[in-house]
Amino acid sequence: MKINTVITHPFKDQRPGTSGLRKLVTVFQQPNYLENFVQSIFDAVTELRGGTLVIGGDGRYYNREAIQIILRMAAANGVSKVWVGRGGLLSTPAASHLIRKHNASGGIILSASHNPGGPHGDFGIKYNAANGGPAPEAVTNAIYAKSLEIYRYQILDTQNINLDQDGQIVLGEMLIEVLDPVQDYVELMEHIFDFDAIHGLFNSGMFNMRFDAMHAITGPYAEELFVNHLGGNLDWLLNCVPQTDFNGCHPDPNLIHAHEIVSLTANGDGVNFAAASDGDGDRNMILGRGMFVNPSDSLAIMAANAHHIKGYRDGIKGVARSMPTSRAVDKVASALGIDCYETPTGWKYFGNLLDAGRINLCGEESFGSSSDHIREKDGLWAVLFWLNLLAVRRQSVANIVREHWRRFGRNFYVRHDYEGLDLNIAQELVATVRSMLPSLPGQNFGPYQVVAADDFAYQDPVDGSVTEKQGLRIIFADEARIILRLSGTGTVGATLRIYLETYASDPKRHAQDLHAEIQPLADIARHITQLQQLLGRSTPDIIT
C-alpha cells in the first residue's frame, strides 16, 4: 500500500492541557488538524517506530473517524502492532491496563472526558506512555514543539478498516488486533476485589443500588461486572447504552449533572448505594442514602480501609493527592505512619510515584481515584472498592463516613467553579492575586489569620523535575485553605476554580451544614479576588 506524504502547516494552539489536547469537535474537523497532532506524537516519540500501540476512545462523536485516520498514520509511521478496542472503544482505565498488559510502547486515547459530546461538543486526544499513564510534561512539551514546526504528515492510502469484529487485520506492514474492550479489564478487577463477598451483598435482600453510566463508555463494563459477574439486577443500571452525544447530557459525575441518582439517594426510597462515572470511565461519584461522599473523603476512607480489600491486604506504602484536594488523606497517612505526597493537578504527576513504588493509592478532588493497578484514575474500580467495603463492613455508606470523621476529623470541602470567563480577565485576576501573596501572611480576615501564601511549585521526588505556577494557596491557622487556579481542561474561555477547605476535629461540629461552614471562606475569597468587580459574577456556576 502507498504511503502518502501530505504537506501541512502548523496550528499554533496544539499545546496539551491538564489531560491532552481538548477542543471543540469542529476544531478537530478542520483539514489536517487531527493529523498534525498525531504526526507530532510520532515525530516526538521516536520509539513508536517498530513499537506497539494501544488505541481506543470513549466513543464520543468523531471517535470512529479519528481512529481510522490514526490507524492509517500509525501504519505509515512504522508502528508494527496496534491493539484496538472493538468499535474503536476503550475506557481510559481499560486502555491504561492494556498498555501495561501487552508491554506496549504507548497508547493514544481519544476522549474529552467529562466534557459534553456531539457535533457541537468537545473532542480530545492524549498520548499515554509505556507505563500506561498520561505522558509526562517533558513528552507533552516535545509533542507541542513538533506541532509548531510540522510541515508534512504521513498516511497510508487505504480504505476504512472494519473495527467491529474481533480478530487480526494486516494494514501495510502493521498488524491490528481488534479485541473485546471489556474482558481484560473485568479480569483485572477480579484480581483486586472479592467478587464473592460483593455477590453476597447483592443477594442479601438488604441491598439496592443504582449505577449511572451517563450514556457513556462504562455501560457495557458495568453490565458485565455488576450483572453478569456479581449477580446484580439489570434495573440497577441507568443510562448504560453509550451514545456518541451522551444523549445531549453532560457526562460529568457530580451533584449537578448526575442529579438522577442524587435524588434517588436523597429521598430514602430504598436505594442505599449509588454511583456514576464519566465520559471515558475514569471519574467516579459515590453516594449513600442521604450521604454524598466528597471525592477527597472517598480517597481518605479508601486509604484507611485498604487492608479490608484483597488487592491491598499487605498494606499500603504511601498515598498522594493533588494540591487542591482536601487534606483528609493526610490525616490517614499520618495515623498509618506512611508517606503522603502533594502533587499538581493532573494524573500524570502520580506516574513516577506509582512506578517507584512510593505510593499505592492516589486521588483528586475532581472525582478521581485509583491505585497502582494501572496508571490512570479508574471510576469502576472506585465503585467496586466501595462495594467491597460495604460487603465487608456491612454498614451504611453514611455510617462509614461518619465513623471516619470521628476518628480523623472532618475536612469541610467545597469547590466553586466560575465558567465561560473571558480568558484575559481570568488571567488578570489570577495575576493580581499572585502579586498580593507576599503581603498576605499575618493578615486577619474575620477570625481567619493567614499563615502562609504561595504559588504552588512541585519538585518530583523521583526524577527531580520542577513544575511551577500550579495554583495559588492561601493557608490559614486552624488548617483552613483557599486555593485558586484556572482549569486546564476547558475548551472555550476560562474556568476559575476556587477550592475552600476548613477542618474540624471536634465531633460536635461534624454534623454542621457544609455550606454554612464554608461560607466565611467563600466571602474571604470573594474579597481577595474582587471577582464580582472583575468578572461581574457573584455566584459560582457549579458547586461541588
Ligand code: G16
Ligand atoms: C483531568 C485530569 C485530572 C484533573 C482534571 C481536572 O481529568 O486527568 O488530573 O484533576 O482533569 O483538571 P482541571 O482542574 O485542570 O480542569 P479528566 O477526567 O478530565 O481527564
